[in-house]
Amino acid sequence: MDNHDSVRAKVAQIFIDAFGERAALFKGGVPARDANDALGVALAEQLEPLVADEVAFHLIDWETDAAFLVAFMMFPERFTSAELQAAVEMFLVHVPAHVQAAARLAGYEVPNILGGGDVADGERPAPLSEAG
Numbered sequence: 001m002d003n004h005d006s007v008r009a010k011v012a013q014i015f016i017d018a019f020g021e022r023a024a025l026f027k028g029g030v031p032a033r034d035a036n037d038a039l040g041v042a043l044a045e046q047l048e049p050l051v052a053d054e055v056a057f058h059l060i061d062w063e064t065d066a067a068f069l070v071a072f073m074m075f076p077e078r079f080t081s082a083e084l085q086a087a088v089e090m091f092l093v094h095v096p097a098h099v100q101a102a103a104r105l106a107g108y109e110v111p112n113i114l115g116g117g118d119v120a121d122g123e124r125p126a127p128l129s130e131a132g
Contacts, residue, residue, distance in 0.1 A: 002029035014071040026067040058102035089128040
Protein backbone atom coordinates (compact mmCIF):
# COMPACT_ATOMS: atom_id res chain seq x y z
CA MET A 1 0.00 0.00 0.00
CA ASP A 2 1.48 3.39 -0.96
CA ASN A 3 0.99 6.65 0.96
CA HIS A 4 -1.96 7.68 -1.22
CA ASP A 5 -3.78 4.43 -0.43
CA SER A 6 -2.78 4.63 3.23
CA VAL A 7 -4.17 8.13 3.74
CA ARG A 8 -7.40 7.19 1.92
CA ALA A 9 -7.80 4.16 4.20
CA LYS A 10 -7.21 6.22 7.34
CA VAL A 11 -9.69 8.89 6.29
CA ALA A 12 -12.27 6.22 5.46
CA GLN A 13 -11.81 4.58 8.87
CA ILE A 14 -12.11 7.90 10.70
CA PHE A 15 -15.37 8.61 8.89
CA ILE A 16 -16.67 5.09 9.49
CA ASP A 17 -15.90 5.44 13.20
CA ALA A 18 -17.60 8.85 13.35
CA PHE A 19 -20.53 8.39 11.00
CA GLY A 20 -21.09 4.67 10.51
CA GLU A 21 -22.83 3.78 7.27
CA ARG A 22 -23.11 7.45 6.28
CA ALA A 23 -19.34 7.42 5.71
CA ALA A 24 -20.12 5.77 2.35
CA LEU A 25 -21.36 9.19 1.19
CA PHE A 26 -17.70 10.22 0.94
CA LYS A 27 -16.78 7.53 -1.58
CA GLY A 28 -18.19 9.41 -4.56
CA GLY A 29 -20.32 7.87 -7.26
CA VAL A 30 -23.98 7.09 -6.65
CA PRO A 31 -24.05 7.94 -2.91
CA ALA A 32 -22.90 11.50 -3.64
CA ARG A 33 -25.66 11.94 -6.23
CA ASP A 34 -28.29 12.76 -3.61
CA ALA A 35 -26.16 15.61 -2.24
CA ASN A 36 -25.40 16.79 -5.78
CA ASP A 37 -29.12 16.81 -6.64
CA ALA A 38 -30.13 18.64 -3.44
CA LEU A 39 -27.47 21.29 -3.97
CA GLY A 40 -28.38 21.65 -7.65
CA VAL A 41 -32.06 22.20 -6.78
CA ALA A 42 -31.15 24.84 -4.19
CA LEU A 43 -28.81 26.63 -6.60
CA ALA A 44 -31.44 26.48 -9.38
CA GLU A 45 -33.39 29.10 -7.46
CA GLN A 46 -30.78 31.61 -8.67
CA LEU A 47 -29.04 29.89 -11.60
CA GLU A 48 -30.24 28.13 -14.73
CA PRO A 49 -30.94 24.48 -13.77
CA LEU A 50 -28.18 22.96 -15.93
CA VAL A 51 -25.65 25.50 -14.67
CA ALA A 52 -26.80 24.89 -11.09
CA ASP A 53 -26.30 21.15 -11.54
CA GLU A 54 -22.83 21.71 -12.94
CA VAL A 55 -21.88 24.02 -10.05
CA ALA A 56 -23.17 21.37 -7.63
CA PHE A 57 -21.08 18.71 -9.37
CA HIS A 58 -17.94 20.81 -9.05
CA LEU A 59 -18.58 21.31 -5.33
CA ILE A 60 -19.47 17.67 -4.58
CA ASP A 61 -16.88 15.87 -6.72
CA TRP A 62 -14.03 16.53 -4.28
CA GLU A 63 -15.82 15.09 -1.24
CA THR A 64 -12.98 12.68 -0.48
CA ASP A 65 -10.55 15.63 -0.45
CA ALA A 66 -12.86 17.50 1.94
CA ALA A 67 -13.09 14.37 4.09
CA PHE A 68 -9.29 14.32 4.35
CA LEU A 69 -9.24 17.91 5.63
CA VAL A 70 -11.88 17.16 8.26
CA ALA A 71 -10.21 13.91 9.33
CA PHE A 72 -6.83 15.61 9.57
CA MET A 73 -8.21 18.55 11.56
CA MET A 74 -9.82 16.14 14.02
CA PHE A 75 -6.96 13.64 14.28
CA PRO A 76 -3.67 15.10 12.98
CA GLU A 77 -1.70 12.61 15.06
CA ARG A 78 -2.99 9.69 12.98
CA PHE A 79 -1.23 10.77 9.80
CA THR A 80 2.42 10.37 8.91
CA SER A 81 4.40 13.08 7.17
CA ALA A 82 4.46 10.99 3.98
CA GLU A 83 0.67 10.52 4.10
CA LEU A 84 0.15 14.25 4.58
CA GLN A 85 2.36 14.99 1.59
CA ALA A 86 0.36 12.51 -0.50
CA ALA A 87 -2.96 13.95 0.66
CA VAL A 88 -1.91 17.53 -0.06
CA GLU A 89 -0.75 16.47 -3.52
CA MET A 90 -4.10 14.77 -4.21
CA PHE A 91 -5.97 17.83 -2.93
CA LEU A 92 -3.98 20.37 -4.92
CA VAL A 93 -4.25 18.37 -8.14
CA HIS A 94 -8.02 17.85 -7.84
CA VAL A 95 -9.75 20.60 -5.87
CA PRO A 96 -8.65 24.01 -7.23
CA ALA A 97 -9.96 23.43 -10.75
CA HIS A 98 -13.34 22.32 -9.38
CA VAL A 99 -13.66 25.34 -7.08
CA GLN A 100 -12.58 27.73 -9.81
CA ALA A 101 -15.03 26.18 -12.31
CA ALA A 102 -17.90 26.35 -9.78
CA ALA A 103 -17.16 29.99 -8.99
CA ARG A 104 -16.98 30.99 -12.64
CA LEU A 105 -20.16 29.09 -13.54
CA ALA A 106 -21.92 30.90 -10.69
CA GLY A 107 -20.77 34.23 -12.10
CA TYR A 108 -17.86 35.03 -9.81
CA GLU A 109 -14.45 36.22 -10.90
CA VAL A 110 -11.61 34.30 -9.29
CA PRO A 111 -8.80 36.80 -8.76
CA ASN A 112 -5.87 36.04 -6.47
CA ILE A 113 -7.20 38.09 -3.53
CA LEU A 114 -4.74 36.57 -1.05
CA GLY A 115 -1.64 37.73 -2.87
CA GLY A 116 1.38 35.50 -3.15
CA GLY A 117 1.37 32.12 -4.77
CA ASP A 118 2.23 33.58 -8.15
CA VAL A 119 5.61 32.44 -9.42
CA ALA A 120 7.36 32.76 -12.74
CA ASP A 121 7.69 29.54 -14.74
CA GLY A 122 11.42 29.34 -14.09
CA GLU A 123 10.84 29.72 -10.33
CA ARG A 124 8.06 27.15 -10.00
CA PRO A 125 9.02 24.42 -7.52
CA ALA A 126 8.71 20.75 -8.38
CA PRO A 127 5.37 19.14 -7.40
CA LEU A 128 5.40 17.32 -4.05
CA SER A 129 5.55 13.95 -5.78
CA GLU A 130 8.78 14.95 -7.51
CA ALA A 131 10.33 17.01 -4.71
CA GLY A 132 11.89 14.48 -2.43
